[in-house]
Amino acid sequence: MDRAAWDFLISAAGRDLLAGLAAADLSENNLLPLLTRLRRDLPAEIAGAALTLARLRGRAAEKFSQAGSMFFTTDALEQSSGEEIAGWSARRFVGWDRIADLGCGIGGDTLALAAVPGASVIGLDRDALRLNMARANLSAYDRAADWIQADLRDPLPLALRQISAAFFDPARRDSGQRVYSVRGYLPPLDVIDSWPFEALGVKLSPGVDLDELRPYTDTGAGIEFVSRDGELKEALLWRGAFGFRGRWASRLGPDGSGETLIPLDLAAPPLSEPRAYLYEPDPAVIRAGLLSELAARLNLPMYRLDETIAYLTADTAVMSPWARCWPVWDWMPFNLKRLRARLESLGVGELTVKKRGSPIQPDDLLRQLKWRGSGRPAVVVLTQVAGRHSALVCGIPSPGI
Ligand SMILES: C[S@@+](CC[C@H](N)C(=O)[O-])C[C@H]1O[C@@H](n2cnc3c(N)ncnc32)[C@H](O)[C@@H]1O
Numbered sequence: 001m002d003r004a005a006w007d008f009l010i011s012a013a014g015r016d017l018l019a020g021l022a023a024a025d026l027s028e029n030n031l032l033p034l035l036t037r038l039r040r041d042l043p044a045e046i047a048g049a050a051l052t053l054a055r056l057r058g059r060a061a062e063k064f065s066q067a068g069s070m071f072f073t074t075d076a077l078e079q080s081s082g083e084e085i086a087g088w089s090a091r092r093f094v095g096w097d098r099i100a101d102l103g104c105g106i107g108g109d110t111l112a113l114a115a116v117p118g119a120s121v122i123g124l125d126r127d128a129l130r131l132n133m134a135r136a137n138l139s140a141y142d143r144a145a146d147w148i149q150a151d152l153r154d155p156l157p158l159a160l161r162q163i164s165a166a167f168f169d170p171a172r173r174d175s176g177q178r179v180y181s182v183r184g185y186l187p188p189l190d191v192i193d194s195w196p197f198e199a200l201g202v203k204l205s206p207g208v209d210l211d212e213l214r215p216y217t218d219t220g221a222g223i224e225f226v227s228r229d230g231e232l233k234e235a236l237l238w239r240g241a242f243g244f245r246g247r248w249a250s251r252l253g254p255d256g257s258g259e260t261l262i263p264l265d266l267a268a269p270p271l272s273e274p275r276a277y278l279y280e281p282d283p284a285v286i287r288a289g290l291l292s293e294l295a296a297r298l299n300l301p302m303y304r305l306d307e308t309i310a311y312l313t314a315d316t317a318v319m320s321p322w323a324r325c326w327p328v329w330d331w332m333p334f335n336l337k338r339l340r341a342r343l344e345s346l347g348v349g350e351l352t353v354k355k356r357g358s359p360i361q362p363d364d365l366l367r368q369l370k371w372r373g374s375g376r377p378a379v380v381v382l383t384q385v386a387g388r389h390s391a392l393v394c395g396i397p398s399p400g401i
Contacts, residue, residue: 001049001052001053001073001129002045002049004043004045004046005045005046005049005050006049006129006132008042008046008049008050009046009049009050009053009071010071010132010136014050017038017050018050018053018054018057021034021050021051021054022054022057022068024054026051026054026055026058031051034051035047035048035051038050038051052074053071053072056072056073056074056077057070057072059077060072060077062082063077063080063081063082063083063108064082064083064108064137065083066137066140066141069140070106070133070136070137070140071106071132071133071136071137072106072133073106073129073130073133075173076105076106076130076133077106078173079105079171079172079173080105080106080107080108081108081109081112081169081203082108083108083111083112083256084228084252084256085226085228085233085234085252086108086109086111086112086113087112087115087256088226088250088252088256088258089109089112089167089201089203089226089236090109090112090113090115090116090167092201092238092242093113093116093119093165093167093199093201094116094117096116096119096164096165096199097118097119097120098119098120098121098122098162098163098164098165099113099116099119099120099121099122099163099165099166099167100121100122100123100124100160100163100165100166100167100197101113101121101122101123101124101145101166101167101169102124102152102166102167102168102169103124103125103152103168103169103170103171103187104123104124104125104130104131104134104147104169105125105127105130105134105169106130106133106134106137107123107133107134107135107137107138107145109167109169109203110123110134110138110145111137111138111141111143113145113167114138114141114143114144114145115141115143120145120146121145121146122145122146122147122148122159122160122163123145123146123147123148124147124148124149124150124152124157124160125149126149126150126151126152127149128149131147131149134147135147146159148160151187152168152187152191153187153191155194156195156196161196163197164197164198164199164241165197165198165199165200165241166195166197166199166200166201167200167201167202167203168192168200168201168202168203169202169203170185170186170187170188170189170202170203171185171186172185172186172204172205174186178205180205180207180209181209181212182204182208182209182212182213183212189202189204189212192239197240198240198241199238199239199240199241199242200237200238200239200240201236201237201238201239201242202236202237202239203234203235203236204223204234204235204236204237205234205235206225206226206232206233206234206235206287208223208235210223213237216237216239217246220239220240220245221237221238221239221240221244221245222237222238222242222244222245222246222247222248223235223236223237223238223244223246223247223248223288224236224238224244224247224248224249224250224260224288225247225248225249225250225283225284225287225288226250226251226252226258226284227249227250227251227252227282227283227284228251228252229252229254230282230283230324231283232283232284232287233252235287245263246262246263247263247287247288247289247290248260248261248262248263248288248290249261249282249284249285249287249288249290249293250284251282251284251321251322253321259321259322261284261285261288261290261293261294261297261322262293263288263290263293264292264293264296266292266293266296267292268291268292268304269291269292269295269302269303269304269312270303270304271303271304271305271306271307271386272303272304272305272313273305273313273331273385273386274305274313274328274331274385274392275303275313275314275315275328276314276315276316276317276327276328277313277314277315277316277317277325277326277327277328278311278312278313278325278326278328278381278392278394279302279311279312279313279314279323279324279325280310280311280323280324280325280326280356281294281310281312281322281323282321282322282323285310285322285323286310291304291310291312294312294322294323295312295314297320297322298318298320298322298323299318300314300316300318301314301315302314305383305384305385305386305390306357306383306384306385306386306387307387308357308384309356309357309383309384310356311356311381311383313328324397325397326379326381326394326395326396326397327394327395327397328392328393328394329346329378329393329394329395330342330346330392330393331385331390331391331392331393332390332391333385333388333389333390333391334358334360334382334388334389334390334391336368336369339369339380339391339393340369340371342393343369343371343373343378343380343393344373346375346376346378346393347373347375347376348371348373348375348376348377348378348393349373349374349375349376349377349378350373350377350378351366351369351371351373351377351378351379351380352377352378352379352380353365353366353379353380353381353382354379354380354381354382355381355382355383356381356382356383357383357384358382358383358384358389359389360382360389362382365380365382376395377395377396378393378394378395378396379393379394379395379396380392380393380394381394
């Protein structure tokens with residue numbers, strides 16, 4: 001979006017046009033006729049930008065309750081933190097009265113930080129258009145912040161030197177490609193090495209290589225893995241006065257509420273052959289390595305099937321949003337013929353295959369089995385049991401489990 005398009009879209013006339021477009025048919029089929037109509041009154045670039053924004057607002061409704069009045073570019077929306085995720089990290093800043101949001105983009109995190117009671121926020125980005133959008137987006141929520149355009153690879157601007165707490169969200173995509181190493185983030189993670197903040201939170205990708213974080217975790221920083229609806233969403237590095245150490249696991253519920261498991265320095269659960277129930281911990285628990293802490297939370301003796309696999313097994317079923325649980329009907333070292341015979345004798349109908357730590361792909365197994373049973377549904381879990389490639393035949397979780 002160029003400057004002229006932005007100036008128009010933020011004007012009263014632009015907002016009216018966008019409000020009208022919100023009620024229009026924005027489906028793929030209608031785009032050309034709509035664009036042709038807009039171009040009668042507007043330069044092509046502005047007409048195109050208005051249509052793109054109107055469509056982005058629709059998409060952004062998943063992340064933002066006020067999406068219909070907000071401003072985005074395609075990339076900036078994709079990179080932005082939605083209300084739930086941003087609200088979760090902003091909670092850690094309660095008690096700080098001045099907060100910097102570094103790499104603020106279109107303001108997803110700034111919005112949440114500006115809602116921290118008693119806090120004033122400065123958002124910083126190197127991109128002037130994103131800063132303009134962030135300002136407008138905060139006013140869509142009746143919130144405000146100060147804004148600085150600067151490059152974080154340079155020494156921090158003077159205005160930030162008086163601030164004690166900061167949130168930093170570097171870009172983890174470069175020219176559309178996902179970046180895996182923290183050294184490739186934009187800007188790279190090591191810009192934080194010279195920053196003087198007493199408390200610093202950094203958003204990282206959930207798959208971040210923990211070895212790359214050792215300079216920070218070996219010197220007192222902690223990492224929080226956050227999941228929502230059973231999906232790993234992000235990792236956060238918390239340094240300084242936040243008081244984190246080790247790896248934490250947080251789980252956000254559908255209503256935005258959340259719970260955290262913290263490391264208790266417990267010994268790993270003992271090993272065992274599969275017992276009556278198989279548990280698959282929430283991915284944040286797995287990434288944080290908090291299997292014993294999960295067992296303590298569920299108040300249940302739990303066992304690992306294998307040193308290297310994050311499945312747990314137990315004698316009883318417990319209902320918990322922290323783990324999925326399947327009744328184990330049988331298990332065996334993997335053997336196609338034996339497995340097929342056992343599925344037959346158990347009267348299995350519809351079959352699902354899952355795997356963790358197995359070389360066999362679920363689709364390949366389903367193809368090889370050519371399963372056409374007509375009994376009760378079952379799940380075959382391909383995994384390791386004490387270093388042996390094994391198959392567990394499980395029932396479907398009971399309602400609520
Ligand atoms: C992941 S996005 C931030 C998203 C933001 N937290 C949100 O919720 O909307 C990263 C931001 O860092 C900015 N950025 C990248 N390199 C930068 C640099 N060297 N200095 C300042 N900002 C930079 C990008 O312009 C981008 O807006």
